[in-house]
Amino acid sequence: MLCGLVLAEGPPVTAIHNARIVTVSGPVIAKGTVVIHNGLIEAVGENVAIPAGAWVIDGEGMTVYPGLIDALSTVGIPGEAPAAAAAGRGGGRGQTTTPATTAPAATQPAAPRSMGPEDRPQTTSWVLAADEISPSDHRIETVRSGGITTTATYPTHGIFAGQGSLIDLAGDEKAGEMVVAPSLGQYISVTRTGLGGGGGFGSGFPGALMGYIAYIRQIYLDADHYKLVKDAYAKDPRGMERPQYDRALEGVIESKRILLPANRVVEMDRMLRLAVDLKQPVILYGMREAYRAEAAPVLKKYSSPVLLSLKWAEEPRDPDPEADQTLRSLLNIDQGPAAATMLKKAGVPFAFYTDGIDAPRDLNRAVKRAIDAGLSREDALRAFTLSPAEIYGVADRLGSIEKGKIANLVLTKGDIFDSNTRIDTVFVDGKPYKPAAETPPGGRGQTTEEPGEIR
Amino acid sequence: MRKLLSIALAALAALVPMAAQTIVIENATIMTVTKGTLKGAVAMKDGKITEVGEKVMVPQGATIIDAGGEYLIPGIIDCHSHIAVDGGVNEGSVSVSSMVDIKDVINPEDISIYRALAGGVTTANILHGSANAIGGKTIVLKMRWGKDAQGLIFEGALPGIKFALGENPKRAGNPQGGRGAAAAAVSARYPATRMGVEDVIREAFNQAKAYKAEWDAYDAKVAHGEHPIPPRKDLKLEALKEVLEGKRYVHAHCYRSDEILMLLRVADDYGFKIRTLQHVLEGYKVAPEILAHGAGASTFSDWWAYKIEAIDAIPYNAALMQKKGIVVSMNSDDAELMRHLNTEAGKAMKYGGVSENDALAMVTINPAKQLGIDNRVGSIEVGKDADLVLYDKHPLSDYAKVEKVLIDGTVYFDRDKAVSEAKATAAEKQKLLDKIKQSQPRQQPARRPNG
Numbered sequence: 001m002l003c004g005l006v007l008a009e010g011p012p013v014t015a016i017h018n019a020r021i022v023t024v025s026g027p028v029i030a031k032g033t034v035v036i037h038n039g040l041i042e043a044v045g046e047n048v049a050i051p052a053g054a055w056v057i058d059g060e061g062m063t064v065y066p067g068l069i070d071a072l073s074t075v076g077i078p079g080e081a082p083a084a085a086a087a088g089r090g091g092g093r094g095q096t097t098t099p100a101t102t103a104p105a106a107t108q109p110a111a112p113r114s115m116g117p118e119d120r121p122q123t124t125s126w127v128l129a130a131d132e133i134s135p136s137d138h139r140i141e142t143v144r145s146g147g148i149t150t151t152a153t154y155p156t157h158g159i160f161a162g163q164g165s166l167i168d169l170a171g172d173e174k175a176g177e178m179v180v181a182p183s184l185g186q187y188i189s190v191t192r193t194g195l196g197g198g199g200g201f202g203s204g205f206p207g208a209l210m211g212y213i214a215y216i217r218q219i220y221l222d223a224d225h226y227k228l229v230k231d232a233y234a235k236d237p238r239g240m241e242r243p244q245y246d247r248a249l250e251g252v253i254e255s256k257r258i259l260l261p262a263n264r265v266v267e268m269d270r271m272l273r274l275a276v277d278l279k280q281p282v283i284l285y286g287m288r289e290a291y292r293a294e295a296a297p298v299l300k301k302y303s304s305p306v307l308l309s310l311k312w313a314e315e316p317r318d319p320d321p322e323a324d325q326t327l328r329s330l331l332n333i334d335q336g337p338a339a340a341t342m343l344k345k346a347g348v349p350f351a352f353y354t355d356g357i358d359a360p361r362d363l364n365r366a367v368k369r370a371i372d373a374g375l376s377r378e379d380a381l382r383a384f385t386l387s388p389a390e391i392y393g394v395a396d397r398l399g400s401i402e403k404g405k406i407a408n409l410v411l412t413k414g415d416i417f418d419s420n421t422r423i424d425t426v427f428v429d430g431k432p433y434k435p436a437a438e439t440p441p442g443g444r445g446q447t448t449e450e451p452g453e454i455r
Numbered sequence: 456m457r458k459l460l461s462i463a464l465a466a467l468a469a470l471v472p473m474a475a476q477t478i479v480i481e482n483a484t485i486m487t488v489t490k491g492t493l494k495g496a497v498a499m500k501d502g503k504i505t506e507v508g509e510k511v512m513v514p515q516g517a518t519i520i521d522a523g524g525e526y527l528i529p530g531i532i533d534c535h536s537h538i539a540v541d542g543g544v545n546e547g548s549v550s551v552s553s554m555v556d557i558k559d560v561i562n563p564e565d566i567s568i569y570r571a572l573a574g575g576v577t578t579a580n581i582l583h584g585s586a587n588a589i590g591g592k593t594i595v596l597k598m599r600w601g602k603d604a605q606g607l608i609f610e611g612a613l614p615g616i617k618f619a620l621g622e623n624p625k626r627a628g629n630p631q632g633g634r635g636a637a638a639a640a641v642s643a644r645y646p647a648t649r650m651g652v653e654d655v656i657r658e659a660f661n662q663a664k665a666y667k668a669e670w671d672a673y674d675a676k677v678a679h680g681e682h683p684i685p686p687r688k689d690l691k692l693e694a695l696k697e698v699l700e701g702k703r704y705v706h707a708h709c710y711r712s713d714e715i716l717m718l719l720r721v722a723d724d725y726g727f728k729i730r731t732l733q734h735v736l737e738g739y740k741v742a743p744e745i746l747a748h749g750a751g752a753s754t755f756s757d758w759w760a761y762k763i764e765a766i767d768a769i770p771y772n773a774a775l776m777q778k779k780g781i782v783v784s785m786n787s788d789d790a791e792l793m794r795h796l797n798t799e800a801g802k803a804m805k806y807g808g809v810s811e812n813d814a815l816a817m818v819t820i821n822p823a824k825q826l827g828i829d830n831r832v833g834s835i836e837v838g839k840d841a842d843l844v845l846y847d848k849h850p851l852s853d854y855a856k857v858e859k860v861l862i863d864g865t866v867y868f869d870r871d872k873a874v875s876e877a878k879a880t881a882a883e884k885q886k887l888l889d890k891i892k893q894s895q896p897r898q899q900p901a902r903r904p905n906g
Binding site for chain 2: 114115116117190204205206207208209210211212213214215217218221222225228229232264265266267269270273274298315325327330331333334
């Protein structure tokens with residue numbers, strides 16, 4: 001290992017002394033102490049006694065923040081998520097889940113051509129991110145170095161890609177110890193490429209957006225019927241044909257909410273309506289056009305939380321000089337980062353997600369653009385800490401610096417989203433990590449632990 | 456920056472129409488289509504036409520539009536369009552895609568809606584494409600530019616489903632399937648012949664009948680107070696069940712007379728109706744059979760020979776079918792053609808000697824009848840929706856321009872406003888372009904991957 005070592009197993013008690021503490025849930029403590037014990041925050045305040053034998057960190061001139069939470073990520077699942085199985089019927093749960101470091105989907109044989117929703121194309125709804133987590137994913141260290149201590153990690157391949165899990169980025173742990181909440185919700189996409197690419201042409205149904213939506217509708221109709229039949233059979237199996245086990249529907253049924261993509265206002269309206277039809281609690285992700293005045297009334301009508309991508313719209317690189325950009329695409333570039341301000345004003349619960357921006361420097365720059373577009377620093381921090389914790393229902397253990405919560409903390413010199421701020425130490429489950437040396441933008445050039453390790 | 460934003464938003468917001476109110480259009484040449492042509496006035500309130508005549512009562516507080524003798528016609532209705540659809544108009548991966556629904560993918564921000572308005576279109580039948588024998592579910596929209604997807608839907612209009620015959624569903628020459636599927640990597644999609652197209656439709660309705668019987672049996676049990684487990688709801692067969700029950704119109708893409716007859720026989724066999732034959736370029740050959748079935752015909756004026764099956768067409772098709780008594784409309788199937796359907800109707804006068812009124816009917820009351828919405832739109836009559844188009848010249852003339860378009864008594868298009876807004880929008884766009892360019896002066900050239 002070259003950098004970012006765990007400092008030590010350390011003494012069981014750590015105290016950050018004389019630091020400025022941004023609790024997020026309460027007022028900022030100008031000078032105070034945070035006591036960490038057994039991976040939890042044991043005490044926080046101005047006048048907190050430091051327990052005897054504690055390892056004391058002098059926080060003079062430094063600030064403590066809650067660890068950042070990336071509300072939608074693939075960190076922790078290295079390489080590609082399991083390829084979409086076209087024939088999803090039958091088979092036990094987890095039976096075909098691929099080891100975490102398989103070759104990219106492109107080299108895998110094409111899935112059989114799907115002839116309709118009943119073939120369950122591009123569905124691996126039964127996959128649980130928690131089961132796929134690999135502590136050796138090199139991106140864990142990269143993003144942790146930017147202050148991210150927790151990720152809502154999702155499988156992202158296929159239409160029903162699987163269920164996300166909330167994981168703490170403690171890279172040296174056993175995978176099971178990293179999981180904070182195993183089941184966050186079902187990741188759904190309506191294009192052939194998810195967060196990490198995939199799919200391909202010619203693999204049959206569905207092909208058009210309306211095909212994807214019809215497929216999603218049919219799955220939920222099937223799930224309702226499946227439950228009915230299963231319940232009836234459980235009640236009295238005598239004389240009744242045994243219902244077929246369908247892992248695709250099992251995965252859908254056990255998901256407590258769904259994540260649907262929406263960038264344009266038209267898509268927000270469409271997806272929120274769809275979720276109502278499906279009777280599913282929903283979180284929208286993307287939200288590129290959330291800056292538009294038309295977005296607020298749509299979002300307010302449904303009171304669903306949203307996840308805002310930090311990958312702001314940009315001028316295309318090397319554009320076709322003849323291509324005519326629409327006024328909308330120009331406004332997206334100019335006004336995009338104002339989305340957070342608009343969501344805040346409208347009272348829509350929102351959280352940031354990095355959308356693949358792994359390098360700390362790029363991440364800072366992206367957040368800075370939202371702040372420049374009118375978002376207060378406090379709200380920017382909240383959208384990365386307490387808000388995602390609330391959206392996922394884990395604010396009782398994460399998202400702020402409070403007694404009894406998990407000791408995920410970031411100790412900095414300077415304000416967290418400033419370009420010249422240095423992150424000193426990142427605590428995950430109370431364990432201190434030093435940030436890795438700055439990596440080139442995009443996280444390229446990382447060394448691997450073992451030669452030939454597949455990313 | 457804030458100022459720039461507000462101007463830009465104002466430019467967009469300006470496109471949002473003014474609200475419905477009491478309006479009187481005076482001094483107009485009113486072509487009612489169903490009740491002759493007169494010089495006079497039309498009064499409307501709460502979106503409905505309240506009075507039509509040489510003189511009308513002008514209610515207090517009414518907005519008065521002086522038409523200056525110009526022509527007022529009912530809003531144009533396009534019985535075949537694919538605008539305002541997101542993410543593809545074809546779910547062509549399967550031979551029967553009746554599970555998909557245009558309603559799910561309406562894009563109310565498609566600029567084609569505004570441009571259709573500028574061409575006098577107020578209502579359009581938005582269809583799934585013709586890639587498969589039985590395509591997706593369709594929906595009738597009003598061109599209410601500025602409303603959301605739900606706000607465009609023609610409330611109360613019966614939804615439809617797209618069928619397609621001939622070359623498109625059998626996909627001759629298309630590497631995605633049919634006879635062209637030589638490449639091993641791409642599996643062929645049945646059918647590859649016209650025989651196969653018929654088989655696909657028959658097989659689908661065999662399944663639909665069995666499905667319907669299953670549900671009917673269930674409904675009967677429930678009616679008897681039993682509590683059986685309901686059958687599985689199948690979106691694909693559900694749509695076809697609705698066709699069998701007469702709750703969903705069939706709009707069938709077709710060209711050749713033989714396949715038209717085939718489809719009418721299949722429909723008769725299974726006991727459902729073809730509501731409209733679309734394109735129907737050889738309809739003039741089998742007009743009595745079409746009339747006997749009760750199907751409407753929605754065709755092009757003089758657009759043909761773009762493929763082999765569209766070769767034996769004549770521009771007299773519309774007139775000939777009309778003379779046999781078929782309800783005939785002219786459609787666009789195209790966002791550009793959609794903007795001048797008035798001149799398409801005019802061509803029926805040149806080819807076949809259709810009267811001025813009957814020609815105009817082909818883009819107004821006739822498509823309304825075909826879509827089952829003629830009680831609401833298609834003519835200027837008291838009680839109908841105030842969907843009106845004001846032309847500066849005779850609407851069947853090539854030189855006629857649309858001045859104003861009203862839907863539900865609300866002005867959705869105004870030429871003078873549109874012209875001035877276009878300038879403002881262009882200026883805003885340039886400003887934004889300059890600003891973005893300025894703000895990214897040090898943009899690095901795109902990095903090339905190594906090797």
